[in-house]
Amino acid sequence: MSSVAERIAAAGAGNAIELRGVSRLFGALAALNDITLTVRPGERRAVLGSNGAGKTTLLNCVTGDFPPTKGTVRFFGEDVTTLPPHERTRRGLRRTYQISLLFQRLSVRDNVYLACRGASRGRFSLIRTRSSDAIMQSVADLIVLVHLEQVADRLVGELAHGQQRQLEIALALAGAPRFILFDEPAAGLSPNERGDLVAILTALPPHIGYIIIEHDMDVALRVVESVTMMHNGRIFKEGAPREIEADPEVQQLYLGGGHG
């Protein structure tokens, strides 16, 4: 009994993310239904599926925003199923949100600063951070990375939608992430900004893996090495981007379904 459990745990240690039998109910609706999924460290994976397929819910279960109703979630081998979101973040997990969740009444710089601070020590510090501190350099770098240096000291509430989406990405890159979950990061970006996004994703250090949910195939299939297809809360296909693109069932259900 225990040796089996140990063997499973040992096998799991090799994976960045491992979901076993994860279900999530909203009332009677099963947004996720017995999901089993593994992603290797450094792997880049797209999760595709029609609206309401349960993709965002999947991310929420991984990050702990909504804990799963059933099943276990492991992060780099450790069972994090019952850990609160901030504990998972401190272990190197990051995410972006489909609908921007930003600090509207703080400046762009403060937003990025909080993300960097949250991933480091001194979260409760009563001593102000000096501009010469190392953390301020990483804040500045992140702001430059997403091209927001012009508006760095503006309140986030005053930014254009596209700029908020950029900031959303910056927040997920702060600290030293080991794995990032992107929830439709390209939604609301201009074609130019999409190009930047692809550049940012491909330029990430190879040890950082990610899962990306993306309706834009041009973005999604260019930046991943594997694809998971979801429908009605279940995974129904996994494979390399090419296989998925060629799969008739997938084409009928998803690619042909009016999403582009």
Next chain:
Amino acid sequence: MALSDTGTARRPIGLEGDAFSRWLSQHSPTLLLGLLLVLLPAAATDFVLDQIVGWTLVLGMIALSLMFLAGYGGMVSLVQMTVAGLAGYSITVLGASSLPSISLFWPWWVAAPLAILIAVAFGTLAGALSARTEGIYTIMITLALASAFFYLTLQNWSIFNGFNGFTSVPAPIFLGVNWKSPVPLYYLILFCAGLSYVAVLYVSRAPFGIALQGARDNPRRMEAIGFNVMAHRIAAYAFAAVIAAVGGILLVWLNNQISPGTAGIQATIDLLVIAVVGGLGHPIGAFIGAFIYVILRTFALDALVAVGLDGRRFQTIIGLGFLVIVLFSPDGVIGIWRRWLARAASSRRGIGR
């Protein structure tokens, strides 16, 4: 909860290395006001010192603790007056009063820190209870806690001496100064109020303060970037309770008495009125609100009678004034001032061109 707009947010995080003159010009109004307050005893009567300015500063301190929680943390805690009241009662019971049957007459340097400790423990506990629920529930829970404390002080005779409360709770004598007399007491109050004002202003731009504002704007995202939002909120309650507790002790020393009404439901609500009328967007709002309140309370009766109205309708004036602020300038007097400054600046620019 968009009641306040923390204007400090725009300032970049670290610019303190810049020139001293920059700092000076930025803070010149505050420094000027501080200087004025320091010099005030030379010109003012004892009545003005204690009953107007002293009261303003003490009430302002307690309101400041509410402003800190509400403005930066989005938690409208009505328990701050109770924290102050508990500190006041504690120092009375542990220290000296006219009731030797209850008071323990411990020296002030034991009684005062213990009183602060008790009050902070209570404030933190109240925070822990209400921080678990979100937003509007905070008001309900803290108001209930505050009222429960009020009725407890009213009913309990063995510790709180019921309806009568305590009289003769003097400030102590130490360092050879009798802090009971008006001018030393005034300086003690001014020092504490000034210190807490500066502390709040400073902490609002420290990691702890920025994180608190982040938790106000978006607790879920705060969790997602690695902050334990609950812990942060509770810590904020503890921080605010320290300020309120010190204010409560000063309040007793200033009044020379304490009774259930000190932290009663009326006082609790008045404190919220003070903080909201002043404005939750900046720590100075607490003191502005307190000043308006003290002036009204001291002079409204006469003023009302002078214009031919019933002087007893003071509360109606307060209530109506509060309603006007909430309905038309939710960011309080500071908001009015800021908008006025902005308009003045834009019209000046218009003329310049």
Next chain:
Amino acid sequence: MATALGDEGTARGARRGDALGRWINHHPLAALSLAVIVIFCLWLILAPWPQGFEDWFGRKRLFINALFNGITLGGLYFLVAAGFTLIFGLMRNVNLAHGSLYLFGGYMGYEAGVWTGSWLLSFVVAFLCCAIVGAAMQILIFRRMEGQDLRQTLVTLGLSIVFADLMVWVWGGNAIQIDTPDYLTGPVPTPIVVALKPSGDAIFLQYPRVRLVIFAAAVLIGIGMWLALHRTRIGMMIRAGVDDRDMLSVLGYRVQLLFVLVFAFGAGLAGMAGIVGGTFQSISLGEDSHFLLASLVVVIVGGMGSIPGAALGALIIGLSEQFGLVYFQNYATVATFVIMVVVLALRPQGLLGRR
């Protein structure tokens, strides 16, 4: 239900296989202690107390009176808190002027009683007056600041300050007692023994008729509200709105009408409670905050937005206040306070609240 559990539950639970039985099966110890407690309570209430027990615990008359007063006070608290919890549940409006409405209803009922001489008619007057004020508040003010919960609450706070002062102006600071109508004065005999005469005859409890009648009325109103919420179209809409705010947008313009109706009804109920309070005790300056606090605690303990929760909370708070008054006078409110803190710590959403 509780009796059934005590008498037979433990043995038959498993065979019956219903929820209760399963619960007993899983928690045999809890079930046993519950049964013992229930039997003990029944004994406390029904049997005359032995001398030694009275010496230790106090006189039975005190206990029974506290029990009855607590339950009937719970009925009064329910009347006030039911409107409060409905308004909060549906509109997320913490109506801090609810206590003022209670007081206003009491005063208007008193005036109406003096004018018409009819106690029953005064209820109609109080209900209508408060309902009109409540509807006006919703239409004139709160409709304009929908979604801004904090601002709405601050407005209710400002209103409560003004209302309180205006009522002092009109009615002064003295307590006003509303006369009980003749047909309800006097005590009712009950079959509960409070003591034994030296001769061995039992002395039975006599309890004020008006309190029993009003409690019955509160129960009827509670059941009526529950039925209205569960069996009528408008009730369904209200419940849907309480459970899921997004549902409200589906209703479109009618949601405004719904809000006004609920606000008016809740306010009217508080107004009627004012008369009850004036008959039970008296109405005076300061009672507005007392009953606002009672509503807050009842709703926090029972669960926000839940009518059965308000009933349960009101009963608990009424009992704890009355027993506190009898058994630990110096700390009577502490009992209430401790109950609230424990509930908040263990079940922040309240006993019957939903998350």
